[in-house]
Amino acid sequence: MPVPIQIARVKNNAMVALKDGLQIPHYISYVDSVSLANSIRFGFYDAVLSSWKGKIKVISSMGKQSSGKSYLLNHLSGSLLDVAGGMCTDGVWLKITIDEDGDGQGDNRYLYVLLDFEGLGSFERSEQEDMLLSVLNVIVSNLTIFNKKDFHLDKDTESAFSQFQSGIILLKQEKKLFKGLFYISIKDVDTSDVGDLQQEFLEKISRICTKSKDNFIFKMYDGKVEIVAMAPYNRSEYYKESLRELTETVEDKIYSCYDNGSTFLRDLKFIIAQIAAKDWNSIDSKRVSIIVDILRRNLMSGVHTGCLSANANEELQVFVIFDTQEEIPDSPIVVGDLSCDIKASGLYLTPSNDSLLSVTIREVLSQLRPSLELVLPRKGRNGEEWHSMFENFLESVVERRQDRVQKWMA
Numbered sequence: 001m002p003v004p005i006q007i008a009r010v011k012n013n014a015m016v017a018l019k020d021g022l023q024i025p026h027y028i029s030y031v032d033s034v035s036l037a038n039s040i041r042f043g044f045y046d047a048v049l050s051s052w053k054g055k056i057k058v059i060s061s062m063g064k065q066s067s068g069k070s071y072l073l074n075h076l077s078g079s080l081l082d083v084a085g086g087m088c089t090d091g092v093w094l095k096i097t098i099d100e101d102g103d104g105q106g107d108n109r110y111l112y113v114l115l116d117f118e119g120l121g122s123f124e125r126s127e128q129e130d131m132l133l134s135v136l137n138v139i140v141s142n143l144t145i146f147n148k149k150d151f152h153l154d155k156d157t158e159s160a161f162s163q164f165q166s167g168i169i170l171l172k173q174e175k176k177l178f179k180g181l182f183y184i185s186i187k188d189v190d191t192s193d194v195g196d197l198q199q200e201f202l203e204k205i206s207r208i209c210t211k212s213k214d215n216f217i218f219k220m221y222d223g224k225v226e227i228v229a230m231a232p233y234n235r236s237e238y239y240k241e242s243l244r245e246l247t248e249t250v251e252d253k254i255y256s257c258y259d260n261g262s263t264f265l266r267d268l269k270f271i272i273a274q275i276a277a278k279d280w281n282s283i284d285s286k287r288v289s290i291i292v293d294i295l296r297r298n299l300m301s302g303v304h305t306g307c308l309s310a311n312a313n314e315e316l317q318v319f320v321i322f323d324t325q326e327e328i329p330d331s332p333i334v335v336g337d338l339s340c341d342i343k344a345s346g347l348y349l350t351p352s353n354d355s356l357l358s359v360t361i362r363e364v365l366s367q368l369r370p371s372l373e374l375v376l377p378r379k380g381r382n383g384e385e386w387h388s389m390f391e392n393f394l395e396s397v398v399e400r401r402q403d404r405v406q407k408w409m410a
Contacts, residue, residue: 002096004116005043008136008272009091010129015136016091017276030277034289037273042265045094052111052261053325057254058180060115060137063147064156070116071233072145072185075243076250077114092117092136111261112250115141120160127163132275135167138220139271139283141180142254145246148186164216170280181254182221185246189229198227226253260325266290291322295409302405306344318345319408328407333396335376335389342371342397349401368397 005021017024017036020043030036042049059076061069077097092115099110117137120130137144148157186201205217205225217225228245231237258264270290271283279286298308308317319328333340348364372393378386 002044002048004093004095004114005045006090007040007042007092007094007115007268008276010118010125010132013126013128014278015132015272015276017272033270033274033277033279033286034293036277037266037270037290038293040269040273042094042269045096046265048096049111049113049261049265054109054111054260055256056111056113056258056261056264057142057250057256058113058115058140058264059143059145059250059254060117060141061145061147062117062120062134062137062160063145064119064121064149064160069119069145069147072147072230072246073114073116075239076246077112090118092133110256113264120163121156127166130160130163131166134163135170136271136275138164138167138180138216140268142256143181143183143250144221146182146184148184149188161216164220167216167220180221180224181249182217182225183246183249184225184227185230186227187230188232198229202227262320262325263323294322299405299409302408303401304348304350306347306349306401306404319404321407321410328404331400331403333371333393333400335372335393335396338375340371340375340393342368344400344404347397347401349398368394 007018007021009016009018017040019025019028019039019041024039028039030039059073061073063069073095077095095114095116097112097114099112115137117133118125120133146160184201184205186198202225205227217223226249228242230242258267267283267287270286274280274283274286294308301308302319306319308319320326321328330341330344333342348367350364369390372390376386376389376393
């Protein structure tokens with residue numbers, strides 16, 4: 001079972017982005033949120049999320065310090081979030097679990113991302129630090145489980161809600177964000193009047209909502225709220241009924257905004273970077289900046305090899321469509337009446353002096369000629385005819401590369 005990793009923390013009234021669970025080294029510099037996002041790593045989870053082709057649901061847990069947030073996520077998912085001996089969560093921790101009941105790795109399976117947030121209202125944290133954690137939570141979560149110890153709308157609860165409310169002025173509406181459900185979990189309820197208490201608490205929440213059209217429940221959660229009473233941990237009803245009800249909510253009432261892990265991973269890193277850099281521009285518009293940066297860094301490699309750039313110890317990455325992460329397929333090379341299947345990815349079409357991909361024009365032609373000779377042997381043909389066919393073949397290869405690069409950039 002993978003160990004959770006810390007992905008962000010708060011300090012000195014700011015969010016701190018991390019690299020593989022640790023502070024980003026001082027020698028790694030960045031000038032804006034886009035370059036900072038490129039420095040963020042989530043260790044093992046980068047590879048898992050990048051390779052996941054199915055949908056994703058994000059579940060987070062928030063609430064007052066020591067309210068049982070990590071414990072609830074543990075039992076919901078079987079994770080290993082630290083709840084031992086009074087230890088409290090620091091910052092934000094990430095864990096994933098995969099729906100093993102689905103059929104295959106397509107639309108029938110979900111990858112669940114679990115985010116355990118530091119408790120609100122700690123004497124170690126300022127109101128602004130609580131607000132930044134709340135903003136990150138509401139931006140990325142499909143389901144926010146807000147843990148509460150009772151049905152009273154006390155000052156601590158109002159203070160916690162105010163942290164959500166404070167984040168409204170910083171946020172812009174985004175097409176992929178603010179689609180979550182605010183799930184208020186009242187713990188240790190052992191009473192026959194649960195229905196009446198739920199209704200009373202919901203009325204109190206409703207009064208808060210009607211005070212302002214910009215209330216966080218409307219603005220951030222589109223008014224979607226559920227209030228659920230959880231049985232005490234030491235009773236069987238907690239596991240047989242309360243957790244089952246929460247599981248049904250996760251499966252049936254929340255919807256994924258991401259069709260693949262790579263897109264979610266890119267957005268999560270950028271959202272953390274944007275909050276850390278205090279960049280409150282529209283995330284949708286900044287998402288375009290990320291894509292432009294990827295294009296800028298990979299265009300030459302794309303033209304040269306048909307793949308994205310890679311470090312010395314990495315394989316070249318094939319072209320994919322940004323939003324869907326679907327691989328751009330190879331089309332056959334047509335020469336006259338003949339069709340030639342030749343793999344586009346990794347096929348060098350231009351000379352290069354790059355230390356990693358040093359290729360001469362002679363080597364470019366040498367790798368292409370055998371592919372043509374498989375379907376159009378040179379033996380028995382005069383040189384002029386064969387060279388004419390080879391020229392047509394080269395033109396077709398170049399046109400295919402141009403078409404693939406344009407689809408990748410679209």
